[in-house]
Amino acid sequence: MPALEWTEQLENGLARMDDTHREFVDLYNAVAAAAPEDFLAAYDAFLAHAEAHFAEENQWMEAVGFPGCHRAEHDRVLAVLHDIRKRVERGDMFLGRRLIEELPAWFRNHVDGMDAALAFHLNSIGYDVASGALLPRAEGDDAPRSRGCGCAALSAEPAA
Ligand SMILES: [Fe+2]
Numbered sequence: 001m002p003a004l005e006w007t008e009q010l011e012n013g014l015a016r017m018d019d020t021h022r023e024f025v026d027l028y029n030a031v032a033a034a035a036p037e038d039f040l041a042a043y044d045a046f047l048a049h050a051e052a053h054f055a056e057e058n059q060w061m062e063a064v065g066f067p068g069c070h071r072a073e074h075d076r077v078l079a080v081l082h083d084i085r086k087r088v089e090r091g092d093m094f095l096g097r098r099l100i101e102e103l104p105a106w107f108r109n110h111v112d113g114m115d116a117a118l119a120f121h122l123n124s125i126g127y128d129v130a131s132g133a134l135l136p137r138a139e140g141d142d143a144p145r146s147r148g149c150g151c152a153a154l155s156a157e158p159a160a
């Protein structure tokens with residue numbers, strides 16, 4: 001059984017984001033299941049995904065002027081991922097294993113909080129992530145345009 005399972009609960013109703021999140025789950029599970037000699041290669045694939053995944057969300061936020069701490073959260077997690085990569089490369093697996101244990105909880109929290117808030121906002125203003133264009137809202141659609149940045153505490157932080 002995979003350590004992180006895709007469920008409908010992780011869907012945020014923005015196809016491009018949901019696809020990226022499925023890819024996160026797959027690549028995470030590949031790291032979690034990797035034999036020690038394959039760990040770094042799997043980790044690198046996961047890290048490359050995380051860079052692109054977070055950069056894309058950051059770019060959407062920039063495009064629509066989305067406020068809040070979401071970008072800083074991405075930056076913080078990337079810094080942790082890079083730091084742990086260096087340690088693993090030196091043969092110190094302890095934090096690598098610990099990260100693998102803690103990432104699922106962080107991911108569910110992040111997808112359900114900050115990413116959900118971003119998806120909701122992009123959908124409600126009619127932002128088309130493929131073209132970067134704002135689509136006209138349907139007549140009578142007066143849903144709220146934002147519900148904040150979805151800030152939530154990150155629990156998956158390895159010791160310094
Ligand atoms: Fe995301």
Ligand SMILES: [Fe+2]
Binds near residue numbers: 054057070110114
């Ligand atoms: Fe995010």
